[in-house]
Amino acid sequence: MVSYNIVTDECQRVLNLVQEELFAIRTDYQHVEDDIEVLRSNVCGGTERIDQTSNQNDLDEALTAYYEEVDTFFEDLRQDLGTVYLAMQDVLNYFVSGDAEMKHRSNSPGVEFPYELATSGEGDPAPAYDTREMWEGNPGTMSFGDGNSTNFDVAQYNHTAAKAAHHG
Amino acid sequence: MASVDTVNNLGYRGDGTTDEMYSGSAPMVPNLPNSSFALAAAARINDNLGKTFDRFMAAVDAWNQLRDYYEGPDQEAVYAAFNQRIEKISAIRLAGESLYNAYAINDATLDSDIKGRRDDYIGWAPGHVSASAQYEPYLGKWCRNQYGTADHLWGEMGTPDEDKMRVLEAINALREDRIIKKDEINTLVFDICTHRRTLAQSLKDVDMQELSRIRFETRNEATTTVASQEDVEEMLREAGAFDSLDLRDEEIERIAAEIWANREDYTFGQFTDEQGRDWVMTPEGTMVRAGSAMDPRFNAAAMKAIAEDPVVGQREIDYPGMDNGDRITVAALVYGLNKGNSKFKEWGLKQFKGDDANILGMKVNTGLIGAGITILSIGASADEYKTGQSMLYPMMSDGDLEDRHQHALLVEGAKAGGSVVLGGGLLFVAAAAGAPTGGVGGFIVAAVVDKITGAVVGWIVDTVSDGQTSATQDEINDMSDKELANQ
Numbered sequence: 287m288v289s290y291n292i293v294t295d296e297c298q299r300v301l302n303l304v305q306e307e308l309f310a311i312r313t314d315y316q317h318v319e320d321d322i323e324v325l326r327s328n329v330c331g332g333t334e335r336i337d338q339t340s341n342q343n344d345l346d347e348a349l350t351a352y353y354e355e356v357d358t359f360f361e362d363l364r365q366d367l368g369t370v371y372l373a374m375q376d377v378l379n380y381f382v383s384g385d386a387e388m389k390h391r392s393n394s395p396g397v398e399f400p401y402e403l404a405t406s407g408e409g410d411p412a413p414a415y416d417t418r419e420m421w422e423g424n425p426g427t428m429s430f431g432d433g434n435s436t437n438f439d440v441a442q443y444n445h446t447a448a449k450a451a452h453h454g
Numbered sequence: 455m456a457s458v459d460t461v462n463n464l465g466y467r468g469d470g471t472t473d474e475m476y477s478g479s480a481p482m483v484p485n486l487p488n489s490s491f492a493l494a495a496a497a498r499i500n501d502n503l504g505k506t507f508d509r510f511m512a513a514v515d516a517w518n519q520l521r522d523y524y525e526g527p528d529q530e531a532v533y534a535a536f537n538q539r540i541e542k543i544s545a546i547r548l549a550g551e552s553l554y555n556a557y558a559i560n561d562a563t564l565d566s567d568i569k570g571r572r573d574d575y576i577g578w579a580p581g582h583v584s585a586s587a588q589y590e591p592y593l594g595k596w597c598r599n600q601y602g603t604a605d606h607l608w609g610e611m612g613t614p615d616e617d618k619m620r621v622l623e624a625i626n627a628l629r630e631d632r633i634i635k636k637d638e639i640n641t642l643v644f645d646i647c648t649h650r651r652t653l654a655q656s657l658k659d660v661d662m663q664e665l666s667r668i669r670f671e672t673r674n675e676a677t678t679t680v681a682s683q684e685d686v687e688e689m690l691r692e693a694g695a696f697d698s699l700d701l702r703d704e705e706i707e708r709i710a711a712e713i714w715a716n717r718e719d720y721t722f723g724q725f726t727d728e729q730g731r732d733w734v735m736t737p738e739g740t741m742v743r744a745g746s747a748m749d750p751r752f753n754a755a756a757m758k759a760i761a762e763d764p765v766v767g768q769r770e771i772d773y774p775g776m777d778n779g780d781r782i783t784v785a786a787l788v789y790g791l792n793k794g795n796s797k798f799k800e801w802g803l804k805q806f807k808g809d810d811a812n813i814l815g816m817k818v819n820t821g822l823i824g825a826g827i828t829i830l831s832i833g834a835s836a837d838e839y840k841t842g843q844s845m846l847y848p849m850m851s852d853g854d855l856e857d858r859h860q861h862a863l864l865v866e867g868a869k870a871g872g873s874v875v876l877g878g879g880l881l882f883v884a885a886a887a888g889a890p891t892g893g894v895g896g897f898i899v900a901a902v903v904d905k906i907t908g909a910v911v912g913w914i915v916d917t918v919s920d921g922q923t924s925a926t927q928d929e930i931n932d933m934s935d936k937e938l939a940n941q
Contacts, residue, residue: 293523300519304536307513314505317498324495325557328488329650341651348654356549359662360506363542367513370535374520401526 289400294382296406301378304371308364315360322353481632481639483576484646486568489561496557503550510543511735514724537724540735541927545665552665556656563649571642575635582635586628589621597629669740669924670733672941675847675854676742680717680752686710689747690756694855695848698772699784705766712759713752720744720751728931731938736846740924747849756849761788773844774855 329345380386387399517536524532586593592601592611601607604622613621671677680686687710690701701709723732723744732744734751742748761767767785840859843850925933925941933941 290526292526296523297520300516300523303516303519304513307509307516311506311509311513314502314509317502318506321495321499321502325492325499328492328495341647341654345650345654345657348657352549352553352657352660355660355662356503356546359542359549360546363510363539363546366542367510367536367539374532374535 291402291404292378292381293404293406294378295408297378298382301371301375308368308371311364318356319353322349325349481636483572483579484639484643486564486572486646487650489557489564493554493557493561496554500550500554503546507543507547507550510546511540514540514543518724540724541666541668544668544735544740545662548665549660549662552660553657556653559656560649560653563652564646568642568646568649571638575639575642578635582628582631589625589628593625593628596625597632667926668735670927670930671736671740671742671748671924672938673854675747675850676740677746677938677941679743679745680714681745683710683714686713686756689849689851692851692853693747693756693849694774694852695771695844695850696760697774697852699760699766699769701766705763709756709759709763709766712762713755716755716759717745719755720749727927729934731930731935733930741930747851747854748847750846753847753849757784757788761785773841774852774859 326346326349329342329349381401381403386401390397390399514536518533521529521533526532589611592607595601595610596607601610604618607613607625608618608621611621680689687706690696690706690710690713720734721732721744723734725733725741727733733741734744734749736742736748736750745752747753761784767788768783770782771784771787836859840855843858844855930938
């Protein structure tokens with residue numbers, strides 16, 4: 287009995303949209319550092335009295351601390367969402383390739399594959415799969431938990447997705 | 455402009471004078487940081503972090519489309535995978551606002567507190583130097599107590615007996631002036647340093663983890679939701695943005711029916727609290743109830759329904775606070791057909807891109823994000839702020855809009871650095887050095903001062919986003935519907 291549905295080409299279209307946004311984020315963000323440097327060059331007046339200089343370093347250090355905090359936070363968030371995106375792309379690929387169904391039939395002979403895969407008929411967008419290097423160095427783990435499928439590790443997606451399909 | 459590394463301390467004496475730039479007759483004029491130039495850079499950072507936030511939210515919105523195409527045992531976890539991170543996403547916007555606000559306050563305080571005093575000094579110094587010239591170098595040494603007695607001074611100067619008292623009085627008057635001005639200048643330098651220290655502390659106070667504790671707006675306009683077509687009709691009647699459309703009853707009924715028919719677009723949330731209420735993030739980075747007058751999707755549905763109405767869509771809309779003459783039909787506004795209109799362009803419709811215009815509502819909202827940000831963050835006037843809020847949340851009622859406008863007027867007054875008599879012997883003045891700025895709870899924009907004693911008796915914060923009109927996620931989870939309504 288079929289319990290679940292996946293419209294594969296639409297899922298891919300959505301993932302491509304997500305990927306475009308995650309890429310474009312860098313464009314807007316990259317200007318921030320330049321303007322932090324502008325702020326740094328305006329910490330004090332052109333020539334200040336010696337008794338004005340005591341807390342110039344305070345402001346300089348505060349700017350550095352601010353930027354480091356925001357930049358680390360931004361990069362972690364982007365990597366985090368990138369990991370989620372890649373995990374979902376892996377799941378989709380696993381179904382589209384037929385691996386999920388094959389694995390299911392191998393593990394559960396006689397039990398109907400619980401997913402119905404469909405397309406919208408509006409064309410098949412190419413997966414944006416060659417962008418993995420965007421988050422290289424921070425593969426992380428992603429949990430798409432239903433109580434049965436646990437930690438989703440990018441490197442082990444076959445195993446985890448198969449488990450999800452099996453328990454579904 | 456100069457960085458810390460490039461500051462060149464010329465040969466200053468301990469008393470702040472220098473032979474290299476002045477005769478030494480008057481204290482050195484302190485240079486000021488170029489705070490307005492820095493403010494412009496801070497504004498750009500705020501703008502770019504705002505755009506970064508928009509991109510993240512666009513990714514979230516795109517991700518949410520998976521609801522329609524992915525159904526599996528893990529689908530809830532899949533949908534939540536992005537949405538559970540919106541707290542962090544909103545922190546990106548707030549970090550930009552925090553930086554801008556800190557620099558805006560610094561610029562305002564330098565403008566209101568420092569520049570005038572410095573200009574007064576600059577106006578005084580040349581006359582003093584000129585008057586002193588005939589007595590130098592003796593006056594300088596007299597100021598530094600190098601003569602000890604008047605006889606010694608007169609002797610050094612070769613002053614005739616008949617002129618001694620006149621010369622002594624003149625020199626003492628000049629010395630007195632110089633002492634007073636030197637104290638003033640030293641205080642001025644101290645205050646410049648204090649303002650810079652306040653700015654540094656405001657930046658150090660920016661805590662991304664703290665900013666990630668997303669704020670849930672608890673004002674009426676953010677929590678009252680529509681549950682029927684009649685509710686939508688009521689909201690349309692009250693909406694400040696639509697006053698100029700002169701909606702008739704049958705038109706309201708027709709448009710409300712269309713909005714209500716599309717309720718699936720705005721009745722689900724990006725976050726569901728423990729009481730089962732759905733919340734959605736505004737372009738300003740705060741959470742409001744799904745289907746409230748501040749829900750961007752609800753507003754988008756309303757604007758689309760009005761634009762597509764064959765009669766009302768062709769009427770011109772004139773947003774509250776906007777100058778006469780900046781009128782545009784709703785259809786043209788929504789579909790970006792009048793991009794050349796300077797006023798609307800100014801407010802962000804320039805961000806329409808070709809065919810994207812038909813994604814109207816969200817596009818209108820994302821295009822106008824800059825207009826809706828808190829008044830401090832955008833540097834807008836109170837009227838511009840009112841217009842921006844009205845464009846951002848067209849379903850907001852006249853009364854709620856006016857409340858925000860009144861607040862913006864107070865902030866505007868404080869930013870101008872002027873003192874406003876509040877009554878009861880209290881003054882409303884620009885934020886003083888040492889004000890506890892920073893933090894997600896809102897920013898200090900002014901101090902309330904006792905007119906008689908001069909004591910600071912309270913702080914005015916930007917209450918559009920402060921703790922009095924918003925709550926944390928934990929507080930929202932614990933709050934019953936009744937408690938929420940009474941906020």
